[in-house]
Amino acid sequence: MSQLDLKYPAISDLRAKARRRMPKFAFEYVDSGTGTEAGVRSNRAGLDAVRFMPAILRGEVEPDLSCTLLGRDYAQPFGIAPVGMAGLIWPGAEATMAEGAKRNGLIYGQSTVAAARPEETGPIVGDLGWYQHYPVNDPAIRKDMLGRIKAAGWGALVVTVDVPGESRRERQRRANISMPPVITPGMVADMVMHPEWSLGHAKRGMPRMRFVEDYTAALNEDGFTHAGKIIRGSPGWDYIEGCRVEWDGPLIVKGVAEAEDADRLLGMGVDAIWVSNHSGRQFEGGPAAIDTLPPVVEAVAGRAPVLFCSGISGGLDILRAIALGADHVFLGKAWYFALGALGGKGIDHLAYVLRADMTSCMTQIGAGSLAEVKGRLMER
Numbered sequence: 472m473s474q475l476d477l478k479y480p481a482i483s484d485l486r487a488k489a490r491r492r493m494p495k496f497a498f499e500y501v502d503s504g505t506g507t508e509a510g511v512r513s514n515r516a517g518l519d520a521v522r523f524m525p526a527i528l529r530g531e532v533e534p535d536l537s538c539t540l541l542g543r544d545y546a547q548p549f550g551i552a553p554v555g556m557a558g559l560i561w562p563g564a565e566a567t568m569a570e571g572a573k574r575n576g577l578i579y580g581q582s583t584v585a586a587a588r589p590e591e592t593g594p595i596v597g598d599l600g601w602y603q604h605y606p607v608n609d610p611a612i613r614k615d616m617l618g619r620i621k622a623a624g625w626g627a628l629v630v631t632v633d634v635p636g637e638s639r640r641e642r643q644r645r646a647n648i649s650m651p652p653v654i655t656p657g658m659v660a661d662m663v664m665h666p667e668w669s670l671g672h673a674k675r676g677m678p679r680m681r682f683v684e685d686y687t688a689a690l691n692e693d694g695f696t697h698a699g700k701i702i703r704g705s706p707g708w709d710y711i712e713g714c715r716v717e718w719d720g721p722l723i724v725k726g727v728a729e730a731e732d733a734d735r736l737l738g739m740g741v742d743a744i745w746v747s748n749h750s751g752r753q754f755e756g757g758p759a760a761i762d763t764l765p766p767v768v769e770a771v772a773g774r775a776p777v778l779f780c781s782g783i784s785g786g787l788d789i790l791r792a793i794a795l796g797a798d799h800v801f802l803g804k805a806w807y808f809a810l811g812a813l814g815g816k817g818i819d820h821l822a823y824v825l826r827a828d829m830t831s832c833m834t835q836i837g838a839g840s841l842a843e844v845k846g847r848l849m850e851r
């Protein structure tokens with residue numbers, strides 16, 4: 472057993488360490504839900520309610536975590552969800568995450584509002600990279616953005632549709648996170664207390680939304696006043712049609728919660744459906760994300776892969792989503808806790824922890840493959 476496994480056996484250990492190494496505003500940005508965080512809690516309660524029957528006297532079980540998604544083989548069924556302004560959470564996060572994804576054979580999602588341009592990280596991660604797209608209000612900007620994403624080698628486009636407007640995220644407000652950012656004396660003091668974070672940023676310059684800025688420079692706006700100017704929160708169905716015409720690779724829609732929507736999206740030529748509630752960051756009054764998965768899986772009926780994220784906090788949760796029909800499972804916050812805690816090797820460590828946890832749980836329920844996991848699910 473490695474020293475790292477003794478010190479950081481779970482995501483909660485990485486979170487605690489990351490919290491100590493980051494200024495409060497950076498930690499609050501990554502960690503917070505919205506409102507009273509009932510959405511975060513119900514995601515957790517929903518996952519806990521999915522149970523498996525342990526198995527006995529099965530002989531030797533050697534769990535195989537491998538899977539296939541959109542024509543590509545993966546050694547494990549989990550990946551890295553897109554996280555906006557990752558470069559604020561930890562200096563250089565986008566490039567470090569892209570390298571870690573490549574080393575571990577994980578899908579890496581990069582956000583529209585990343586601190587790196589698609590051209591910077593695309594060549595690092597290659598077709599394991601999925602670029603996340605927030606709808607924009609100018610068709611010419613969309614066309615240019617998608618063309619650049621394609622030319623930079625990204626393997627799939629993920630259009631996020633569950634951010635129809637700003638969410639209040641009160642914890643972020645209390646931590647003084649505002650757009651455009653205003654640095655208060657308290658924040659400066661906090662940065663001084665976290666030298667690794669601050670020196671990393673001093674070397675690179677403060678993180679900015681580089682990709683979006685390429686389009687807002689013409690509007691003569693600073694990089695942050697920007698996003699509201701070009702990102703159009705709540706487009707209609709025709710937006711997806713437009714993306715389908717302009718993007719000839721795999722097209723994935725993220726933030727789906729209803730069976731009818733999934734069905735309609737497939738009818739429009741979408742290649743995969745991503746069930747998510749943005750980890751309770753947008754709205755706390757909806758269902759637990761995991762409870763929206765089975766109806767979507769039923770509606771999709773094997774016509775396309777179904778992906779899942781929101782609230783996953785270990786290998787057992789990944790198995791829960793797989794048992795309910797997900798083909799691949801993504802984590803957001805956890806990777807950034809790992810990065811904040813341990814730098815690039817945190818990504819390797821978390822990938823190891825998730826694999827080890829899945830292997831251990833599959834052994835308990837006697838499942839030798841991901842396909843067998845469902846068979847041990849208890850009736851809900």
Ligand SMILES: Cc1cc2nc3c(=O)[nH]c(=O)nc-3n(C[C@H](O)[C@H](O)[C@H](O)COP(=O)(O)O)c2cc1C
Binds near residue numbers: 804805
């Ligand atoms: C700090 C932060 C920023 C995020 N930014 C984006 C984003 O720019 N685009 C997007 O589609 N999802 C974004 N998400 C949502 C994630 O892609 C994902 O749905 C969610 O984090 C998964 O839940 P988990 O963090 O509990 O694993 C963000 C999540 C976090 C925590």
